[in-house]
Each structure stands twice: as structure tokens, then as C-alpha cells.
Amino acid sequence: MAPTTAPRQGRNAAPDPRDALRGVGLRVTAPRLAVLEWLARHPHSTAEQVATAARSRLGVVSTQAVYDVLHACTAHGLLRRIEPAGHPARFETRTGDNHHHLVCRQCGRTADVDCVHGDSPCLEPSDTAGFVVDEAEVVFWGLCAPCSAG
Numbered sequence: 001m002a003p004t005t006a007p008r009q010g011r012n013a014a015p016d017p018r019d020a021l022r023g024v025g026l027r028v029t030a031p032r033l034a035v036l037e038w039l040a041r042h043p044h045s046t047a048e049q050v051a052t053a054a055r056s057r058l059g060v061v062s063t064q065a066v067y068d069v070l071h072a073c074t075a076h077g078l079l080r081r082i083e084p085a086g087h088p089a090r091f092e093t094r095t096g097d098n099h100h101h102l103v104c105r106q107c108g109r110t111a112d113v114d115c116v117h118g119d120s121p122c123l124e125p126s127d128t129a130g131f132v133v134d135e136a137e138v139v140f141w142g143l144c145a146p147c148s149a150g
Contacts, residue, residue: 024076043092044110100138
């Protein structure tokens with residue numbers, strides 16, 4: 001199942017993946033470009049979906065190579081990994097802003113939803129237990145329009 005949300009980029013996302021890779025000190029490689037370009041057009045894709053897309057573009061690309069690219073790009077802030085409970089991890093290029101996600105319980109479709117507060121974190125716990133809170137991750141669950149229609 002392909003993600004069906006429109007691509008959006010956060011404040012830190014570079015329009016050109018080559019510039020983004022160089023900007024964080026990563027080499028520009030064909031697998032990295034394939035992954036970043038796919039995710040810019042297909043946000044909330046799973047690693048399996050990304051690997052399939054990379055193979056269709058580049059030919060032979062190992063699953064491990066795709067996971068390595070996803071890990072490196074996430075570690076360098078070029079991608080965000082979200083892990084909705086009961087669903088495979090998904091990746092997106094929208095980073096550096098304060099947004100959350102809507103997830104369909106039935107088909108797994110994922111959509112971005114902006115935080116109404118704008119500041120991070122948008123929620124404050126009643127007791128921080130000594131933590132310095134810098135982010136709140138919210139997932140809204142329900143049924144997307146096609147699934148709720150039947």
C-alpha cells in the first residue's frame with residue numbers, strides 16, 4: 001500500500017537532496033538520492049516501500065543498504081522516523097517543525113497534522129519527573145475517509 005499524503009517539507013528540509021546530504025556532511029550517492037527523492041514525493045513510506053522504489057530506480061540495491069541510508073539520513077536530521085503502534089516504522093522528509101500524525105486503524109494511511117500551538121513541545125506534562133522536555137509526539141487514531149466509507 002503506497003502512502004497517499006501530499007509531500008510537505010519542514011523548515012529544515014532542503015529542496016535539493018544533494019544540497020541536503022552535503023549540508024550534513026554525507027556523501028552524495030545514488031541510493032541516498034533515490035531514498036530522499038522517493039520520500040519527498042511519498043511521505044510516510046515504510047522501509048519496504050522505499051527499498052522497492054530504490055530497486056525500481058537503481059536495479060540491484062540490498063535491503064541492508066536501504067536501511068543504512070534510512071538510518072544515516074535519520075541520524076543526520078534529513079529524515080524523521082515515526083513508529084505508530086502496531087504498524088511498521090515510516091519515514092518522511094518533513095523534519096524540524098512541530099507536526100504530528102493521523103493514522104488510520106484499518107489501512108495504516110498516515111497524514112500530517114500541524115500542532116495548533118506551533119512551539120515545541122506543544123504539550124506540557126503535569127509532572128516532568130526531572131526531565132527537560134523538548135518534544136511531544138502525538139498520534140491521532142481513527143479511520144480515513146475510504147475506510148470509514150466501507
